[in-house]
Amino acid sequence: MSDNEASKEPFEPKIVAFFCNWCTYTAADLAGTARMVYAPNIRVVRIMCSGRLDPQFVLAAFRDGADGVLIGGCHPGDCHYQEGNYYALRRFTLLKKLLKSMGIEEARLRLEWIAASEGDKVKKVMNDMTEAVRELGPLRLEPRAYDLIQAQPAAEIEVTTSAQEVHHE
């Protein structure tokens, strides 16, 4: 899809979800089995436990083009591995601060505890988050100086400029 085509269509956010295998991924399966219709914007990456969530995964998702990231784990006390979700919560809390300093709005990252039986909660969270991110619009990360240099080598810019000058003369 070219940029022109994209600009004609209304903005559809892309959201990456990291769901733990035992509670939230199962709940999403249950929502499917129960044919609960929800927004198609959230794409799920399965991890065994929300404790596996390396904060870098969230940053990578934003870098690669996600407009939002959702983390889903078992309710406190329910972790299949006893306490992985507590570590997820800690990392999430720190990560929020980091994202804020990067200028990424708070609503773009969300953590939800969803038990295996809560298919209806999956539906609600998927819809709510999609709407919240849709309202924020696409994620616009400020390009870093390094990226600009990579995209357009400084030497080339100079050459072009001088050539144009020559032509004008």
Added chain:
Amino acid sequence: MSQVETGSNGTPKVGVYVCHCGINISQKVEISETVEFAKKLPYVTVVREYKFMCSDPGQELIQQDIREGLVDRVVVASCSPLMHEHTFRGAMAAGGGNPFLFQMANIREHVSWVTVDKKAATKKAKALIAAAVERIALHQPLERVQVPVHPDVLVVGGGIAGIHAALTLADSGKKVYLVEREPTIGGHMAKLDKTFPTLDCSACILTPKMSAVGAHPNITLWTYSEVTKVDGYVGNFKVTVKRKPRYVDEEKCVGCLECIEACIFKEGKFRSEFDEGLSKRKPVYIPFPQATPLVAVIDPETCIEFKTGKCKKSCAEVCAPEAIDFEQTEKIKEIEVGAIVLATGFKTFDAARVSRYGYGKYPNVYTSLEVERLVNAAGPTGGEVLLDNGKKPKTVGIVHCVGSRDENTNPYCSRVCCMYSLKLAHLLQERTGAEIYDFYIDMRTPGKGYEEFYERVSQEKVHFIRGRVGEITDWAMEPEEVGKLVMRAEDTLMGAVRRVPVDMVVLAVGLEPQDDAEEVRRIFNIGCSHDGWFLERHPKLAPVSTFTDGVFLAGACQGPKDIPDSVAQAGAAASEAMAIIDRGYVELEPNTAFIIEDLCSGCKTCVAICPFSATSFDEEKKVVVVNGALCKGCGTCVAACPSGALQQNLFTDEQIFHEIKGVVSYV
């Protein structure tokens, strides 16, 4: 980004197989468009579509491509990996490939079943396929580790389900620990008078099984005991059981009842749990004559000796085998088992919660379980049903769905109430000759011989009134209502509100999860459905399994169930447990953590956070060591490792980074 591991065969060859699932997927996802998209993804050599990938011909497609050397890694885009990952890994292995060079894209549960718009569904399916293809190139061949299985089994709960599971296992030669919280096994079934639809005497069919449990050489029966802790994993659980003191030595007590006779309380004074409070017991008691084990128990809450220390202890004086032991203390037992069957049952709904039915306010309003005791020949009244004025009731009203099918209490149907109400209608009529008014919402009688039983009872002196009872009062509006209980209900067949005066009311209470179901669930690391019942692994295909391998469910702890269903489920749970024990080993998922020693700085962050003590520090090499047998594969340590030295098989950082890239950057 790291280099793609290719092994000795050069670049990876990825096969993508898109499943139609009949029309489950294809009616929402444009298959041909998806196939064309997949062809352009990196390393993809083969893309195929098929109506049912999980079928034999579908699996054969994969196997043939592997055998012909067209693919060495496979992505199947179909249903949830929780559904068929196992199937396709098996197909990989059967074709000669490594089962872990496999990834599923869940385009059914997460796409076609939850999306309306075809275009949006197709786009999402493409993204999920791209994610799977991106990560599969980085997969490594893995082996499953085999661990030997402990041959004993634990059954928790000694109702009919637990009894049947324990006997089935013990008869097959397994050593079984049966742990029951109450002083005797038997559960709710022991309290029932007759069972529907055959009207078998409940005790007559249950007590032989109870004695068989007590006498079985392969069963260790621990009553008055509770499981407090479970460690380990399938095949190798370590279970801690608390044995509460009953102040009577089980080995010595012969069940002669002399102590009960000799107790300084001449009459029973305390609520009998077994008779639902309709009779009184002494501080030293045996719940009922067929209790198993037939051993007395002293309740320290009511015993004078425990309360004041000044009892003359006449019970101990008369006990010839000297079984009474006031010094007994709680004992903690630790056992090892390979599998666990949970059969912890249910509790009946507390009728006082629906205050408009007057339970607890009017003495002639009973719950169904109380009436079971009343009509029982061995019950508190010897089987006579009498009102508080000592007369037999001439009219009895039965209210269905008390605490069931009601959004104020429980939305679900308790499944057994219609049938037991019909049974009680029959028994009450038989015992008292009373006319019965049976208020129902819908009469639910599915089951062998159940509808016929309904037909039979409806030929008797029973009036069936379709409607939920609004309230039960003693306010008389007509002369014939004086001194009666008036049941007010809308008769939905007649289209009129009726007032029916009766002498006695039976509230058909529903079934609810046990009060401590939540705690038990945590101990055994299993799930609960939103209404509190234990959650099965799959509602249809794994109805007695749980999400914790090696823990199985039997009976009403999983949801309301009648006796035949509980017994059938107990047999199923027992045979599932046997399947694990008889195989002798379990294969562990290879998704364990591993260490890249060169990168490990020895900071020990991971050692502190592993809840299973699978990570330890090698003082000599100054690096962390992962014990693969203890690691359960959560990956929490991997996420915590600051240097990237810890990785998780099937979930390495690189694999997940690629999956993220695939899921967002293509479409």
